[in-house]
Amino acid sequence: MFGEHSRAVITVIGKDQVGIIAGITTVLAARGVNILDINQTILDTFFTMITVVDLEGCSISLPELKRELEKKGQELGVDVRTQHEDVFNYMHRI
């Protein structure tokens, strides 16, 4: 569907609390999404997690996955963005 890459970047930003990573990764595991890289820091008192995932084995479409993660984000009180990796490759790499 996306040519040579089929990876997405999931960015979670919000107030730090117990269970954010667990909540997000549970959704990913349930849909067969493999985590390739995960990076978590506290930036300006905000919890920030950036995850690169492989969509190869994903059982649903990217927009559907995005919707599920947004729903989980609402439960956890954090913003979750799911974007195809090409956005960042195009903007920041030649």
Add this chain to the structure above:
Amino acid sequence: MPLQISPSEILETIRMVDNENFDIRTITLGISLLDCAHDDIAEASRRIFEKIVRKSATLVATGEAISDEYGIPVINKRISVSPISMVGASCKSGNYVELALAMDRAAKEVGVNFIGGFSALVQKGMTESDLKLINSIPEALASTERVCSSVNVASTKAGINMDAVALLGRIIKKTAELTADRGGLGCAKLVVFCNAPEDNPFMAGAFHGPGEPEAVVNVGISGPGVVLNVVKKNPNIPLGQLADRIKRTTFKITRMGELVGREAARRLDVPFGIIDLSLAPTPAWGDSVAEILEGMGLERCGTHGTTAALAMLNDAVKKGGAMATSYVGGLTGAFIPVSEDAGMIRAVEEGTLCLDKLEAMTCVCSVGLDMIAVPGDTPASTLSAIIADEAAIGMINRKTTAVRIIPVPGKDVGDEVEFGGLLGRAPIMPVHKESAAAFVARGGRIPAPIQSMTN
């Protein structure tokens, strides 16, 4: 697999969209309608409707899907078509309003908010069909909602067709009168060009030029807010360094346009045309070109220094963008539409920005006198003279210039007109009272300029 992109880069992209109003302003599908010609205007209309709907059936859904998957807003999905004066040339009908209605119906059917191409190219002279089209413009714009019209009256190679300029002054007046109940809104959908680009994705001046393929995807990107942030973050650096920072930023936002354009073209199965990397403001604060100029150190847009600041901005945008995409086209630069830019509106209201200064600014930026509201009793010959001035700037400087001016019925200096949405609101600006009627009435054609001895 390690993370190839750093977290700060990812957060920069997110910040551009969330806080700085970065978006892809439009995906515009250009469609040739030259094969829709027929001597019966009802049959031509049917063919026009059918072809537009067939070619663009999935345009809106494709734009929304790309926006969803990449997380970059795609604000408008639009259509441009072949100049209708060419498509309608074999129709026996005396006017082309029916063709505009067909375009409007097709736009509504596929869900696009604007369709451009009710147009004629008359820089050297008018065919009978061009004349029919131009005379149909007032009624066409009054009786449709989404149709946009443009007329190219001048070029560097042909000179200025002053007969067409004179006619367009009257057409603009009549268009305002027929849409008086909406503040003369029809005029906001009519652009008079010099050196019109054939691949411009931005409305109201978009049309699918005769040199274009059967169908093509052109993308217009925006991002005054992103550039404004760069300027604000660097209040004291020399202008050369500032230009470099602006270049880097426009490079990044143009890459987004390239990605979206290529993906849209692939999904719609039509060739990718060009990226138009214009800084297109919206009426929201923080998304204003005037604010960028003020951020460079001008107390108010329109004061002395504004032309120099705009020249630097326009050039830096082009340089950054040109490196980021394989095909640059359209208008490309900075737009200065008064009613669509909160900072421009303020500068006009405070009296700093006048029509003469705007005209000077158009010498160094991408378009022209755009979305200017003037008193409703402005004579047609004055409107024509304003168009001639602007066309002269474009002709001599080998660039596109345009006039989109609204003589707002019943309003005078001190009033304002509200168009709503992206078209914004405009204070009525004064025009010179002294007549240009005798000059305009001469008619004829101003010869094309000499291309050497360029001082």
